[in-house]
Amino acid sequence: MLIEEARENGARYGKACEVVGISLRTLQRWKQGWLKDRRKGSSKAVTRKVPQETREEIISTCNEPRFRDLTPYEIIPQLLTEGRYLASESTVYRILREADQVHHRSELRIGHRHAKPPERKATGPNQVYTWDITYMGRTIRGLFYYAYVVKDIFDKSIVGWAVHEEGQEGGRP
Structure with a gap:
C-alpha cells in the first residue's frame, strides 16, 4: 500500500492521504475494518432459512x-x-x-378461454338499440344532470332522450 510505504519513509498519514486523494478518516476506517459491504443487494446470511x-x-x-x-x-x-x-x-x-409449481395443480382443470358474449348485429333500422348516460355538471358542486340517450345501432340515430336531475333506479331512463 502506498500510504504505508510513505509512512515508513517518514511521511505523516494526513499528507500521504492528501497525495493519494482520500481522507485520513477513510484510511482509519480501512485499517480498523469498519467498512463492511452495506449495499442493499449484498448477500446476507439468513438465519431462519428453510433447510x-x-x-x-x-x-x-x-x-x-x-x-x-x-x-x-x-x-x-x-x-x-x-x-x-x-x-x-x-x-x-x-x-x-x-420450484415453478404454483399453477393449476389438477390435470383436469386446464386453462380455458371464456366465451365471448353474443354479438348484436343490426341489418336494418329499429332492430338493436343501445343507450348511454352522460353526467352533466351543475352550478352546485357534486350535483349533476343525467342525460339519457337511446340510439339505434344500425344508423346511430337518436331514438329517444331524457334529462333528469336525479339518477334513475337501475340506471335506466
Whole structure:
C-alpha cells in the first residue's frame, strides 16, 4: 500500500492521504475494518432459512398423488390433522413458486378461454338499440344532470332522450 510505504519513509498519514486523494478518516476506517459491504443487494446470511432437506420434503409431499390436485391452502390442514407440520402455508407457497409449481395443480382443470358474449348485429333500422348516460355538471358542486340517450345501432340515430336531475333506479331512463 502506498500510504504505508510513505509512512515508513517518514511521511505523516494526513499528507500521504492528501497525495493519494482520500481522507485520513477513510484510511482509519480501512485499517480498523469498519467498512463492511452495506449495499442493499449484498448477500446476507439468513438465519431462519428453510433447510434444503425440508424444501425437498415439502416439494415431494405436495407432489404425492393424494395432494397433487390440492393447493397448499388445502394441504397444510390435512397434514396437521395427521400430526405433521412442514411449514406455514405462505412458506409452502413460496417454495413451490421457486420450484415453478404454483399453477393449476389438477390435470383436469386446464386453462380455458371464456366465451365471448353474443354479438348484436343490426341489418336494418329499429332492430338493436343501445343507450348511454352522460353526467352533466351543475352550478352546485357534486350535483349533476343525467342525460339519457337511446340510439339505434344500425344508423346511430337518436331514438329517444331524457334529462333528469336525479339518477334513475337501475340506471335506466
